[in-house]
Amino acid sequence: MFIDPIADTYRDSCQLVGLCDSSATRRRWHQNRLCSEYGIDSVPDYGVEDFDRMLGETKPDTVIVCVPDYLHHEFIVHSLEFGADVICEKPLTTDADKFAVIDDAVRRTGRSVRTTFNYRWAPGATQVRQLIASGAIGSVKHVDFEYMLNTAHGADYFRRWHSYKELSGGLFVHKSTHHFDLINWWIDSIPETVFAMGSLAFYGRDNAIARGQEPLTRYPRYTGIKESEGDPFRMNLEGDPTLNGLYREAESDSGYIRDENVFRADIDIEDSLSATIRYRSGVIASYSLNAYCPAEGFRVSISGDEGRIEYYERHAAHIITGDRDIKFETNSSRGASLKLQRLFEDSQNIPINMPEGGHGGADPLIQEQMFSPHPPPESLGRNAGHQQGAASLLVGAAGNRSITTGQPVKMMDLFPLSPKATRLSELI
CATH class of the missing domain: 3.30.360.10 (Dihydrodipicolinate Reductase; domain 2)
Structure with missing residues (x-):
């Protein structure tokens, strides 16, 4: 949605100046892909704790926010206060209080936030x-x-x-x-x-048990669990190179388990x-x-x-x-x-x-609006x-x-x- 069009279609008008992620493993995965697929040798990358340092060192015009939803407002506000515009994945945030913080920052800084309603x-x-x-x-x-x-x-x-x-x-x-x-x-x-x-x-656990499917609740996740083989809801992270590289191999430094059991209790x-x-x-x-x-x-x-x-x-x-x-x-x-x-x-x-194209052909059109130096005129009010x-x-x-x-x-x-x-x- 974001990295590929910047690195490929719009590389003559856009530059990816920094990557920020809580996982060093995921950052390396993106660096390797940028090099192997697009010939981009290296992009400065930062841990999430160094987000403000990234802003200061890379001086972006626009920051793209695609962290978990409950954190959107924090990264949006920091970016606006730095002086950058923001492109944010939907939903803009998760509740009214967090939106109030974003709205205040937009008013104070005069910068803009685009919500990507593809x-x-x-x-x-x-x-x-x-x-x-x-x-x-x-x-x-x-x-x-x-x-x-x-x-x-x-x-x-x-x-x-x-x-x-x-x-x-x-x-x-x-x-x-x-x-x-x-x-x-x-x-x-x-x-x-x-x-x-x-x-x-x-x-959830209670619903599976009520349907007589208690055996499907016995393991916390799917990958690497022999007992889960044959479960129709099983996801095997190791069976796909993208899932394996972004999630399975990054578990040690991210703590993120991408394949939790859909019939767990919490x-x-x-x-x-x-x-x-x-x-x-x-x-x-x-x-x-x-x-x-x-x-x-x-x-x-x-x-x-x-x-x-x-x-x-x-x-x-x-x-x-x-x-x-x-x-x-x-x-x-x-x-x-x-x-x-x-x-x-x-x-x-x-x-x-x-x-x-992604989302029924929508993604290339909104990507053109976001990344082209001369996007076509938009008469339907699709930019949000x-x-x-x-x-x-x-x-x-x-x-x-x-x-x-x-x-x-x-x-x-x-x-x-x-x-x-x-x-x-x-x-x-």
């Missing part, structure tokens, strides 16, 4: 936005959004740090921020109130989530996420006072390894369908171009700053609070995000 750049999502903006269904009134993670990709969130809510904000924040942002962007509005429910219904995030969202424009949205489906993808229906859009994507399962995706279900079909039906008219099937990043993460944060309290949560009670604004496009 889903906005996917061809199908873009066509949905264009249809709505054209007035094809009139004024939007209601959205239904269902997201399905399967037992390859979905399970992967329960093997690693994402399975602890303190670190990731749970799937409502870490994963659903993509989907909340799509809704926000499609209808060009700002969320107002959230009511949510959620549960850990499939993963998981505290939900795998089944639903939310109802009211927007400042009056639109009502219903949302659900399920992380243990047999297939992966999403369905969305958008109803207006003149018609309806129905959009569906099926995804090949994958896991995120760092710079590349590892694909599972190599024989599964990716695909999408888009239908428009105006009131009192027959439905229309609208063709979708599905190009190559820190406020638009907050508009989605705060839905997840409000959802988490609603699950805990059993009550609807007003977004303004979490953070006063541009109180006079109605449209997402009014936010940075």
Whole structure:
């Protein structure tokens, strides 16, 4: 997503001036790959404790933050105060208090923070936005959004740090921020109130035992454990050179176990989530996420006072390894369908171009915006700053609070995000 386009496609206009990671092993892995694949002999690298020294010595124009979610705000603020702009992986951060720290730093320094919502750049999502903006269904009134993670990709969130809510904000924040942002962007509005429910219904020790699968709970991790062989949820880090180099070989200096058992006892995030969202424009949205489906993808229906859009994507399962995706279900079909039906008219099937590239062809487009010295003009509002990043993460944060309290949560009670604004496009 970041290193490869800088080192390859945009190497004439961008330079990778520093790498920072808590693991020296991972830093060496990246150095070796930069040398072998791109002929880049050496990039200054630093431990996480030397982040400020890296800023001073390398003097970057832009810092890319892709640490665990709960630490985003710390590295963003240090970078802004140094005088650099920031590109940050979604979610921007995990809760309202951390966002307040980021917002204050942006105001104090005058620097910018880009939130990388690559889903906005996917061809199908873009066509949905264009249809709505054209007035094809009139004024939007209601959205239904269902997201399905399967037992390859979905399970992967329960093997690693994402399975602890303190670190990731749970799937409502870490994963659903993509989907909340799509809704926000499609209808060009700002969320107002959230009511949510959620549960850990499939993963975790108690659920496995309740299904009669207690043997799957007997080992803390998968790699190197003979007893785990044959477990359909097993991940073998040593079986893939990227996973082995980034994680297995780095365990001694990082302490990070990448392949924890998905049926262990200490998981505290939900795998089944639903939310109802009211927007400042009056639109009502219903949302659900399920992380243990047999297939992966999403369905969305958008109803207006003149018609309806129905959009569906099926995804090949994958896991995120760092710079590349590892694909599972190599024989599964990716695909999408888009239908428009105006009131009192027959439905229309609208063709979708599905190009190559990460996230359904979205990644090359957003990379061009981030790294090209002359990015093409952008008329659809797909570039997102820190406020638009907050508009989605705060839905997840409000959802988490609603699950805990059993009550609807007003977004303004979490953070006063541009109180006079109605449209997402009014936010940075």
